[in-house]
Every structure is written in structure tokens, then in C-alpha cells.
Amino acid sequence: MVVLLLITVLSRRLSAHIRSTAPGGAKPGHGSFLDTIRALLLSQLLPLWIVFWLGFLYWLLREDGGISDYGDAIVSALKWNLPIFYSILAARALTIRGGLLQAHFRWTAETVRKLRRALDYLLWLFIPASVLTSIAIHVLPEGLGSVTVKLAFVVLAGTMSLFIYQVLHPIRGLIASYLKANPNGYLSRLRWLWFFAVVAIPLLLLGLSLAGYVYSAATILRHLVSVLWLIAILVLVQQLAEFWLLLTRRRLAYKAALERRRALAKQQAETEPGPAEGEREQEREAVEEASRVDLAALSKESRKLLNALLFIGGAVGVWLIWSPLIPALGVLDEIALWQQSVTVEGHQERVAVTVGDVLSVLSIVVITVLAAKNLPSLIEILLLQYFRISPGSRYTIRTLAGYIIAAVGMVALFKAVGGSWSSIQWLVAALGVGIGFGLQEIVANFISGLIILFERPIRVGDYVTVGDTDGTVTRIRIRATTILTRDRKELLVPNKEFITGRLLNWTLSDPTTRLKVVVGIRYGADVRLAEKIMLEAAREHPRVLREPAPWVNFNDFGDSALLLELRCIVDSAEYRVKVASELRHVIDSGFRAAEMEIPFPQRDVHLDTLQPLEVRIQSQE
Structure with a gap:
């Protein structure tokens, strides 16, 4: 009795504790998913005091069983209805003001x-x-x-x-x-x-x-209620998973934004001496930027993964709920479709393949397809959150995980149909003949794709040159690799060309690249001043590295100009063209301000003077 009174008193304070877990102005980088879990657990504890009192009444009546038919009836009613009663109260506890649904899930x-x-x-x-x-x-x-x-x-x-x-x-x-x-x-x-x-x-x-048919109707209704509670649990799991994905995405966005703010502040401090932006101001701006990430920003693959897992869980749950009412499905294991020979302890036996076996095989196929498409996305999300891995490495792990899942599914499928090595020897022999005659290129591209994934001469995100085409690697598939060119066109290159041919990878070990900007000035101009203007343009550009420092070469005495060449290191080969254009703009503006001319090319015109020439100068007016 004392314990029940204590539980009743403590339950009155749970609402305030649930509201205290609501996410407030905490940094996305420091938020915790445990607060949401704590709110969920406290919400389930909130109605326990009522259930405990009713359970205490159930215990008293059961101990005094046999007193009357009404006492036994109440015991039976409490036994069957207490779980449903608690489930409704627990679900209702999620709807309190400032509770889980409103404060955490933003309903x-x-x-x-x-x-x-x-x-x-x-x-x-x-x-x-x-x-x-x-x-x-x-x-x-x-x-x-x-x-x-x-x-x-x-x-x-x-x-x-x-x-x-x-x-x-x-x-x-x-x-x-x-x-x-x-x-x-x-x-x-x-x-x-x-x-x-x-x-x-x-x-x-x-x-x-x-x-x-009251009994049949009541039995079906009870199972229908179980299905509704299963759907409610799946919705709750979906909301928790989406909230976790949202917190993870915000945390990553916060870290990326904070690093960008700090790098920009450091660069401004080097180029523009003065009061630097404070640490708190940088964090505040990073928090604002990360807070803009909402559920709509979650990737389509993350949602597909979550929906696939929920679908599988729901299908299994519905089967477990309704299977006691459908014993007739056991007849599927008695319908034989064909016979096959299997070796058991050295003896050949004939085993029937039934409709149930075929349904099991189809289930394995569906699960394998869903897992191969969606589980690599979950692996990528976990790697992105807990490890500092480059996008190319994540793509490699994700692709290999998909191959491994598909291979495991194929082995499970082969075992499910009762296959053995002897039954597929003819298929292996046929594949060998096919490869020898017509599938050499396909197999070569597949093996080359595996070599690319393991040896990694190119990775997703690398900037490469293949032949006369430059672009960024976007996908590495079984047969070919996709390169996105500057014209936003996708070039499909067979994997074999990357292994057997010549390839220029601008970002394999170092993403930086050297940029050259050639400028000519007129004879007699101040070369030192021109060099200073060009150096200042490079030093002020945010994508030009400070180390190694940019420099200017006096290349040559041209036909009509003094040729100067600016050399600098750009942080990414992807921005070579853009940085070169921006530097030329700044240099041109600097030359105009210094009244320094970029001369036109000069040409000598020789006229035939053996015959009289008529020269006429005419005004445009």
C-alpha cells in the first residue's frame, strides 16, 4: 500500500519532468536523442499509478476467488482489459501539452x-x-x-x-x-x-x-485492435527514427557550418587585420544555419530505408497477429510442385518442393532486394555521423555493402531451393563458354569496377580528365562510371578504360591545383607595380592558398607587350575556371586604377610603292 501511495505521488510530478525534456535553444551539435527517449519512457510511466491500483484490486479479488460469480467476472474483466486500458492511457500521455508529440515531434x-x-x-x-x-x-x-x-x-x-x-x-x-x-x-x-x-x-x-456469431466477431475484433496498436507502434518508431535522422543531420550541418565560419574568420584575419569575429558569434551563426535543416531536408534514400524497414516489420507483425486464425495456410506445405534430388549423408533422396517453399523463396528475394537497396544507406548515415570519412570512401563502403548483401541473398536463395554444386555445374560451364565468346568486355568492366572500388584510383567526387573531357565522378557502377562534365552532361565511361588507359586525376591525393594567369603590359610600364597588383589580386581571393604563396614571373619580352605570369595554388581543381575568371577581373580593375594599359597586338603593314598610291582621309561627319 505504501508503495502504491509513493507511486501515485511521484506520478503527479512526471508531467513537469516530461516538459523539461523538450528541445529548446540547445546547439544542434550538443543535442541529445536521449532526451526524446526519456520523454517517451516518462510518458509511459505517467498512467502507471492508475494501472497499479487496478492491478492491486485484481490481486485482492483473485486471492479471494470463489466468493461470488461477480467477483470472478470482475477478475476476468480486469485481466483482459487492463492491458488495453493502459495502452490507451499511455498513448494519451503522449498528447499532453509540451509532451513528446508536440515538443519533440513538432506535431x-x-x-x-x-x-x-x-x-x-x-x-x-x-x-x-x-x-x-x-x-x-x-x-x-x-x-x-x-x-x-x-x-x-x-x-x-x-x-x-x-x-x-x-x-x-x-x-x-x-x-x-x-x-x-x-x-x-x-x-x-x-x-x-x-x-x-x-x-x-x-x-x-x-x-x-x-x-x-458473437464469438467469431469478438475474436476478429480483438485481432483488429492488435493490428491498430501495431500500426501505432510503427508510427511511433517512424517518428523517433525521423527525429533521430533530423538531429543527426542538424548536428552534421552545425559542425560543417562552424568549420566554415572559423575558416572564413581566420582568412579574414589574415587578409584584413582588425577585430576578429568572436567564438560565440561564430557558434550563433552556425546554430542558425543548422536550425534551418528540417524533415524536408532528409534524403530520399533515408526515407526509403525507413519505410522499407517499417514495411517489413509491419508485415511480420500482421502475420504473427493473424496466423493463429489462419491454420489453413499450413496446407501450402502439402502442395508439391515438383521433385528434386538431394544428397543426404551420401544417399540420393527425392524431396518435394512445395508452394510454401516457393513463398519462402519469394520472401528471400524481396528481403534481399530491399536490404541491398536500403541497408547501405543506413551504413552511410552511421559512418557520416561517427567517423570522419570522405565522400568517396563512404560511397565505396556503401557500394561494397550492397554487393555483399546481394551475394548473401543469392546464397540464401540457393540454399532455400535446395541447390547444390552438382546442380549448377552445367550453368557454370555455360557461363564460361559465354564469357569466352561474347561476354569478355562485360566481365572485364565488372572486374575493373571492383578494382576501382578496392584500389581507388578514382573516387566519387574526384575531378578527372579522360581523353579530352573534364568532369566530376558521380557514380561508379558495375559496368561503367559516370562523369558529370562542366556542361552538366553525364559521360558514361566503361570501367576498363580507367584500368588499361591513361587517366588524369586532379584530386587523387591532393585536391589543390596550380593556376596560371598570363597578362601582357605595354613597353615602358612599371613592371614592379604590375606584379604587385597581380599578387594582391591572388592574395585577396578566398580560394587561393596562402601556402605556398602566389608569385609572378616576368616570362618574356613579347612582340607588343611585356609578358607576366601569375601562378597560384587553388584549393580545388573544380574551381579552376571560375577562379581564373575572377582573378582576371580583379587584375583588369587594378590596372585601370593604376592607368596601366594592356596593349593591343601590333602588326606592320607593308604597302607596294612601285606604283603611285592614293591616300584619302575622310571624316565620319
Whole structure:
């Protein structure tokens, strides 16, 4: 009793603790996902004091069992309805003001209010009707056939249909915002079809109970409630996962923004002596920049990965919920499609391949495809968060992970169909002949692709020159590598050319590159002043490195100009053309300010004077 009173007193303070976990003005780089988990756990503890008191009542009545039929009926009602009662209260605890849904997941107040109202229908209608049904079944002599049970089931089915209507209505329900954000999805296109079908299920069960099949209707309704709670858990997991991805993306954006701010401040301090930007100001601007990252910024691959995992989890959960009601599916293991020979302890035996085996194979194929497409994205997210790995290395790990998952899936598929080495020897021999005659180039490109991924002469993000084409490597596939040129055209280069041919990688070991800008000045001009102007233009440019320092060479005495050459190191080969253009602009402006001319080319014209020449000078007026 003392423990129950203590739990009741402590539960009163949990709401304040839940609100204290709300993310406030903390830095994205210092935020913790544990606060969200703590808010979730505290929300589940909030209704425990009520459940503990009812559990205490259940224990007392069970210890004094046999006193009366009503006592046993109440014990049975508490046993079956306490879990549902707690689930509704726990879900309702998530909707408190400043709670998990509103403060952490950023649900709007209107959405939270709709969910709370829908849960109230279950709390004040579904639970009393369910308790009444349990008591009536044990007390009334008619049992399931009594009028009271049927009326209570009418309330149960009607309340469930009303709850589904409140939550899943395409316009006024909780799902309306999702459908509006994804207008081209199948859920949005078929929204009225599946909505009326789902709302009609409890009403069909209502008709089934009125027809006398109360037990069947109640059993199906109980499993339907389990499916709804499974969907609620999956939605909660999705929100937690998206929130974690959002925090991770903000943390990475904060670090990148802070590094950029510090580098820019350091560069300004070198070029423009004066008061430097303070550390707090840099952090404040980085926080503002990182805070602009929202759920819409999450990559499409991250969402695909999350949806695939939730789909698999939901499918497994639905199967586990409904499998006790579908024993007839066991007949699938009795329908043989064909016979195959397998070797067991040195003896050949004939084993039947059934419909169940085929469904297992299809399941392996679906899981392998989903895993190969989506699990590498999860690996990349984890590497991006916890390790400082270059984009090229992440792409290599991600691609190899996809190959490994596909290979494991192929082995599992081969084992599932009862395959052995002897059964595929002919296929290997056929592939050998095919490779020898017509597939040499394809295999060579595949092997070259693996060599590129392991040896890494090029990586995703490298700036390369292949033949007369410059561009950035964007993808490395099994057969070919994609290069994005300056004209935004994608050039597909077979992997074999990178291994057997000549390749210029501008950023293999060092992303920097030397840039040359040649300028001619007229004879008689101040060469030292021209060199100074050119050096200042290079030193003030943000992408020109300070070490090694830029320098100017007096190259030659040209036909009509003194030739000067500015040489500097640019931080990335990708910006060579842009930096060269900007330097020429600055140099031209500096020469104009110093009244220094860039001469036109001079040409000598020789006229034939053996015959008289007529020279006429005419004004344009």
C-alpha cells in the first residue's frame, strides 16, 4: 500500500519532468536523442499509478476467488482489459501539452487535439463496453448469446469504427497532412477506397454479431485492435527514427557550418587585420544555419530505408497477429510442385518442393532486394555521423555493402531451393563458354569496377580528365562510371578504360591545383607595380592558398607587350575556371586604377610603292 501511495505521488510530478525534456535553444551539435527517449519512457510511466491500483484490486479479488460469480467476472474483466486500458492511457500521455508529440515531434496543436479526442472515445466508450461484455459473459446464463453482450458489442464495434474514422479520414483525420504532403502516392490516390473499406470492417463485425456469431466477431475484433496498436507502434518508431535522422543531420550541418565560419574568420584575419569575429558569434551563426535543416531536408534514400524497414516489420507483425486464425495456410506445405534430388549423408533422396517453399523463396528475394537497396544507406548515415570519412570512401563502403548483401541473398536463395554444386555445374560451364565468346568486355568492366572500388584510383567526387573531357565522378557502377562534365552532361565511361588507359586525376591525393594567369603590359610600364597588383589580386581571393604563396614571373619580352605570369595554388581543381575568371577581373580593375594599359597586338603593314598610291582621309561627319 505504501508503495502504491509513493507511486501515485511521484506520478503527479512526471508531467513537469516530461516538459523539461523538450528541445529548446540547445546547439544542434550538443543535442541529445536521449532526451526524446526519456520523454517517451516518462510518458509511459505517467498512467502507471492508475494501472497499479487496478492491478492491486485484481490481486485482492483473485486471492479471494470463489466468493461470488461477480467477483470472478470482475477478475476476468480486469485481466483482459487492463492491458488495453493502459495502452490507451499511455498513448494519451503522449498528447499532453509540451509532451513528446508536440515538443519533440513538432506535431501541431490541432493534430494532437484530434488524437486526444479519438483516444477519449476509446477510453470512455470502448473500455466500459469491453468490461461489461466480459462481466456479462461470466454472469449471465445465456453467455455470448445474451442481449447485454450483443448490445455491448454494438458499442465496441461502433466505437472502433468511429475511432478509425477520426484517425484515417483523408480530409479531417490525422492522416490528412501526410496525404497532402504525398499527393502522388498510392495511399493518396486510393484514399477513399481504403478509407471506406477500413471503416466498414467493424460495422461488418457488428452485423456478424447480430447474426449470432458473437464469438467469431469478438475474436476478429480483438485481432483488429492488435493490428491498430501495431500500426501505432510503427508510427511511433517512424517518428523517433525521423527525429533521430533530423538531429543527426542538424548536428552534421552545425559542425560543417562552424568549420566554415572559423575558416572564413581566420582568412579574414589574415587578409584584413582588425577585430576578429568572436567564438560565440561564430557558434550563433552556425546554430542558425543548422536550425534551418528540417524533415524536408532528409534524403530520399533515408526515407526509403525507413519505410522499407517499417514495411517489413509491419508485415511480420500482421502475420504473427493473424496466423493463429489462419491454420489453413499450413496446407501450402502439402502442395508439391515438383521433385528434386538431394544428397543426404551420401544417399540420393527425392524431396518435394512445395508452394510454401516457393513463398519462402519469394520472401528471400524481396528481403534481399530491399536490404541491398536500403541497408547501405543506413551504413552511410552511421559512418557520416561517427567517423570522419570522405565522400568517396563512404560511397565505396556503401557500394561494397550492397554487393555483399546481394551475394548473401543469392546464397540464401540457393540454399532455400535446395541447390547444390552438382546442380549448377552445367550453368557454370555455360557461363564460361559465354564469357569466352561474347561476354569478355562485360566481365572485364565488372572486374575493373571492383578494382576501382578496392584500389581507388578514382573516387566519387574526384575531378578527372579522360581523353579530352573534364568532369566530376558521380557514380561508379558495375559496368561503367559516370562523369558529370562542366556542361552538366553525364559521360558514361566503361570501367576498363580507367584500368588499361591513361587517366588524369586532379584530386587523387591532393585536391589543390596550380593556376596560371598570363597578362601582357605595354613597353615602358612599371613592371614592379604590375606584379604587385597581380599578387594582391591572388592574395585577396578566398580560394587561393596562402601556402605556398602566389608569385609572378616576368616570362618574356613579347612582340607588343611585356609578358607576366601569375601562378597560384587553388584549393580545388573544380574551381579552376571560375577562379581564373575572377582573378582576371580583379587584375583588369587594378590596372585601370593604376592607368596601366594592356596593349593591343601590333602588326606592320607593308604597302607596294612601285606604283603611285592614293591616300584619302575622310571624316565620319
